[in-house]
Amino acid sequence: MGQNEKYWTADVSSLSKEQVKAKLWEELRLKADIGTKGITISENALNAIHQDESFRGQKLGGGRNRKLYKGKDLPGCVYLPYGLKVTFTWNETSSYVVELVNGKHTLTYEGKSLGEIQYSKKLPYDGQTSSDGVPLDLIGHADYYDQHVIISYSNECSYKERDEDCLFCNINYNKDLYTEKFGPYWRTPLQVAETVKAAFEHGVANHATLTGGVVAERRELEYYVDAGEEIAKALGVETFNGTATVAAPTDFSNIHKLKEAGFRTTAMNLELWDKVFYEAVCPGKAHGSGGWDNWVKALEYAVGVFGWGRVRSNFVAGIEPMPRTLEGFEYLCGKGVVCSFNVWAPNVGSAFEGHRSPETEWYIEIATKLAEFWKKNGFTFDQIHDATAGDYRLPSDIFRIENEVFDIFKEAGKGAVA
16 A cells, blocks of 8 residues: 555545544544454455555564464454554454455454455555565564554563563463464564665655563663664664653663663553552562652653753553543643553453453543643644554644645545536
8 A cells, every 4th residue: 555545435525624623533433442442353354465466464463462363364444434553452252343344354243344445555665674684574564554664573461470460461371372483582773774764765654663571771772872873873863753661760861761772762661650659560570660750750851852842752552441541541641741642352271361351432531631731731742643553543643634644634625516
């Protein structure tokens, strides 16, 4: 799917921009509902997309799925009829089913058609390898829709050694599942740089996020400095649009070193605001990296280094009460930190496997309020794009709907009779 191709299938030529906005708000609720309930696909539809040479599937079947999946590669995401992107979180019991209807891939709910959808397609660099032979699409995944390339340099987290994994996380579970399939997972700085260069040069991405499991602070800093310098060298620049996703350092001088390595932004994902929940759900973070207080201080300090709107902290929304999460959003956004969140999908292999997410409207409400905090604190879409790890999250959708940023708005009314 090229940069200039449509992500929507609905005909909006006879609709006004206000009508398109209303349709997108309806689709936002649909997207949130899929996020909380998951999605599945019929055998016929799955077989059909595997006959399409342009199809690009999930690389890690455990990912954000509700149960372990061992069949044919599932889609990484789908684009809904009006163009909103939805992560394909597989749940075999979901009432949302992708079916093949008259040759078209159609999203259905309890048998009722909701419209034609599209899948993510192969990228120009799919099939290419790094200089040492590792497929680039295993090093980093990207999407024209987001203009992001996300690279997980490791699939391990040191919290496992002390039995202190975050209860919502399945990174170490996935490592045990997929090492045999994908080989040793530690990505070298050179591999990272070659993948970012390919994504940027092909126009797939203009922003890179480098992330991974938590490792020792000194080891993490050395890795990010090496990777940043390799990326800058590969791109022929001194600084680049990239995010270094790190644990909060206890030595704040390390934050300066990340910027000096070339990264435009940094991220320290606090996950939860309530200290009691934080202690129980994120024991590794609570007991390491200086604990909750140090994470908050490090985020504030990082804004002084990278600039307003150039620091991000992600939350896993739905575990702690909404008022506590919103308190964190309001406080951190007011300090120049771009907060973001994921719709919590209790992942296979995590301690929360089998739990349920909050209701759909819960997510609509919290996303709407976060988008308001962004606006109140003067964050631009470019800052949000550069700081976050993808433009497909609910508050980003709301921000773009209300500011008519989506390309679908350009098609509104083109078929109306004068």
